[in-house]
Amino acid sequence: MLVMLGENDGPSMLSYATTGATYGIGFFVPFICVTFLMAFVVQEMTVRLGIATHRGHAELIFGRFGPFWGYFAMLDLFIGNILTLITEFIAIRAGAAYFGIPAGFAVAVGFGIVTAALLARRYFTWERAVLVLSAANLLFVPAAIFAHPDVSRLLAALATWRPLPGGVAAGFITLLLANIGATVTPWMIFFQQSAVVDKGLTCDDVGQGRLDTGLGAIFAGIAAIATLVACAPLFAHHVNAANFSGGADFASALRPYLGSAGAALFALGIIEAGLVAAMTISTSSAYAFGEVAHCGHSLNLDFRSGRSFYLAAIISTAFAALVVLIPHAPLLAITITVNVVATLLMAPALVFLLLLASDPEIMGSLVNRWKSNLSAGFIVVAIAIMGAAYGVITVFPAIVPK
Numbered sequence: 001m002l003v004m005l006g007e008n009d010g011p012s013m014l015s016y017a018t019t020g021a022t023y024g025i026g027f028f029v030p031f032i033c034v035t036f037l038m039a040f041v042v043q044e045m046t047v048r049l050g051i052a053t054h055r056g057h058a059e060l061i062f063g064r065f066g067p068f069w070g071y072f073a074m075l076d077l078f079i080g081n082i083l084t085l086i087t088e089f090i091a092i093r094a095g096a097a098y099f100g101i102p103a104g105f106a107v108a109v110g111f112g113i114v115t116a117a118l119l120a121r122r123y124f125t126w127e128r129a130v131l132v133l134s135a136a137n138l139l140f141v142p143a144a145i146f147a148h149p150d151v152s153r154l155l156a157a158l159a160t161w162r163p164l165p166g167g168v169a170a171g172f173i174t175l176l177l178a179n180i181g182a183t184v185t186p187w188m189i190f191f192q193q194s195a196v197v198d199k200g201l202t203c204d205d206v207g208q209g210r211l212d213t214g215l216g217a218i219f220a221g222i223a224a225i226a227t228l229v230a231c232a233p234l235f236a237h238h239v240n241a242a243n244f245s246g247g248a249d250f251a252s253a254l255r256p257y258l259g260s261a262g263a264a265l266f267a268l269g270i271i272e273a274g275l276v277a278a279m280t281i282s283t284s285s286a287y288a289f290g291e292v293a294h295c296g297h298s299l300n301l302d303f304r305s306g307r308s309f310y311l312a313a314i315i316s317t318a319f320a321a322l323v324v325l326i327p328h329a330p331l332l333a334i335t336i337t338v339n340v341v342a343t344l345l346m347a348p349a350l351v352f353l354l355l356l357a358s359d360p361e362i363m364g365s366l367v368n369r370w371k372s373n374l375s376a377g378f379i380v381v382a383i384a385i386m387g388a389a390y391g392v393i394t395v396f397p398a399i400v401p402k
Helices: 002-007 010-023 028-053 057-098 103-118 123-146 151-160 170-181 186-199 203-236 247-293 307-324 331-357 360-366 370-395
Strands: none
Touching (some): 002 028, 002 123, 002 186, 002 203, 002 247, 010 057, 010 331, 028 057, 028 170, 028 186, 028 203, 028 331, 028 360, 028 370, 057 186, 057 247, 057 307, 057 331, 103 247, 123 186, 123 203, 123 247, 186 331, 203 247, 203 360
C-alpha cells in the first residue's frame, strides 16, 4: 500500500491534473485504471521476489546477472530517482506557493521532514509516519467533488473510453507515457523488495502482501482519477494549462470552479504527494546503494552503523532540493518530461524483474506462473512500443498532428 500511495507523487498528480485540463473526462479515466492494474502486477511480483530470496533487488541483479548488468540497472535507477526527486520538491514548492509560502522555506521544511523520518532508526516508525502522510493523498477526492462532476458521464467514459478530443496527436502520446510513468517506475521495484526484506516478511505473508498491494492500487487509483476530475473544469472552460508552472497555477486556476476550499485541498494534496514520494524515493536509492556497496542498509540501523545508507538518502535529497531553487526553471515542463523519462527507463527494470521472478532456482514455490509471465510480458511490450512511438514523434514531429 505504501508504494502505491507513494507512487502518487508530485509529478504523477500534476500529470493527472494536466491530463484532466487537456482532455477532460473521457479516454484517460479508464486508461488510468489500466495503469494501476499494471502497477499491481509489477508490485505483486516484487513482493514474492523479496519474500522468496530475502535479498534486495540491486543485490539480486548483481548476483544473477553479473556486474555489467548490475551497474546498468543501478544507472537506470539512479537517473530516474534523482530526476524524480527533483520533481517532488517542485511539487512541494508549487503547492506551498499557493498559500504564499516562500520557495526556500517550503523546500527547507520538506527536506527537514524527509531527513527526520529517515533518522527515526526504526522501519516501523518510518513506515507509520509515511502512511499517515499518505492518507492525505485522498484530499483530491473532496476536491473532485467540489467540481460537481457528471457521474453518468464519468461512468460512460469508463465503459466506452470516450471521448478523446483531438484524437491521437503528439501531446496525446506524451500524456499517455506520462500517465504510465505516473504509476509504474523503477524505484518502486527496488524500494518494495528492500522493504519486504527489511520487514522480515515470510512465505506466510504472501497473501497479506498481495492484499495490501491491491488495496493500495485501489486507493491510489481513486486519488488519481479524482485529480483528473478536479481539473476537468479547466478543459470545459477552455483554460490553457500549457503555460502553467506547477501546482500553484493549477490551484489558482481551479478556484473559480472548485471554490477556495477545493483549490486549497488541491494545493495541499500536491504538497503531500511530493513529500511522501521524496521520503520513499530517497530511501529506495539508499537501499540500492547499500546493497551494491555491501554496507549496512536498513532503517532499523542507527546512524553510526548505517552511515553510508543514511548519507546516500540525505545527499540525494539535498541535491534535489537545491536544484528546485534555480530561478525561472520551467517546472511543469520538467515534471511532465520526468514522467515520460520514467516510462522509458521502466522497460529494462521490468525485464530484470520478469527474469528473476520466473527463475525457479531462486523463487521455489513462489515462481511466476504462466499468467503472471503473460501479464508482465504484455506490460513490457506495451511500454516498449509506446516508448518507441514517443522516440519517433520526437525525431519526426511532422508525422502526427500537433
